[in-house]
């Protein structure tokens with residue numbers, strides 16, 4: 001795929017570049033080229049802008065989606081020897097870096113969630129507004145599809161997924177109606193499912209909060225791709241991978257993702273030392289934070305970006321820097 005044909009509009013790109021660039025542009029241990037890791041892979045204009053801003057930098061892009069990886073190969077061709085592309089779930093971040101010869105990296109960007117190409121290609125089944133097979137896999141080779149979840153999960157399990165990952169108030173009612181409908185005929189299309197969800201939600205509640213299927217589709221997508229599990233495993237691995245002075249930015253698109261990011265960053269930036277203990281100069285006390293926060297709370301896109309790209313509306317950006325002196 002041509003990198004230009006991969007039409008994802010990047011979110012908060014300028015701010016992300018400003019947050020990561022100090023770590024990428026600085027001196028590197030032994031004068032080796034700085035390394036930056038993208039999980040998932042940034043392919044569009046800002047990715048190129050960050051490359052051009054730090055010409056010696058090498059980059060590793062990770063994405064579970066074969067189409068994103070294909071576009072990543074086009075970027076690799078533009079910057080020979082500087083881009084490694086890995087088709088994987090990003091919780092393998094440490095192994096992928098090690099295989100590329102890196103024990104430490106200077107920057108990590110998590111640009112989470114779905115891409116515009118995934119949403120816009122109806123055949124991928126992510127959209128509740130266009131008819132398609134119920135798929136929703138980011139990795140087209142994975143076994144679990146939304147069709148399998150919807151047609152095989154017991155009602156209680158289905159209700160848990162919709163309630164936990166979609167924060168859907170009517171999860172039980174929706175799960176029960178799905179079970180009745182699938183007993184008549186398996187549910188195989190996005191539009192049939194969104195119709196069932198709509199019918200399960202009481203009429204007054206349907207009139208608020210946009211498309212009534214939105215929350216359930218988000219929940220199914222998270223379940224199909226184990227998005228929260230992968231993020232829970234990937235964040236500590238990525239933080240451990242950062243060199244002193246290295247920076248990590250994470251762009252989340254819903255509150256469940258953002259909560260995990262916040263928790264992981266807070267765990268590393270909170271001072272757990274016992275107050276009153278004597279400290280010798282240069283000594284790092286057990287429990288002292290190993291990272292500092294670069295963002296105050298979660299940063300949001302500004303009005304200009306919201307107007308230009310309404311899909312950025314739910315984005316929340318957080319970033320940290322690893323403390324200590326580069327060896």
Ligand SMILES: C[S@@+](CC[C@H](N)C(=O)[O-])C[C@H]1O[C@@H](n2cnc3c(N)ncnc32)[C@H](O)[C@@H]1O
Pocket residue numbers: 008009010040041042043044062063064065068088089090091111112113114115116138225226227230231
């Ligand atoms: C918002 S898009 C990234 C867009 C990219 N930064 C750009 O500018 O083109 C999110 C990407 O994350 C990928 N993704 C989501 N969860 C993933 C996971 N657990 N492991 C690997 N990739 C994942 C999706 O396939 C999608 O391509």
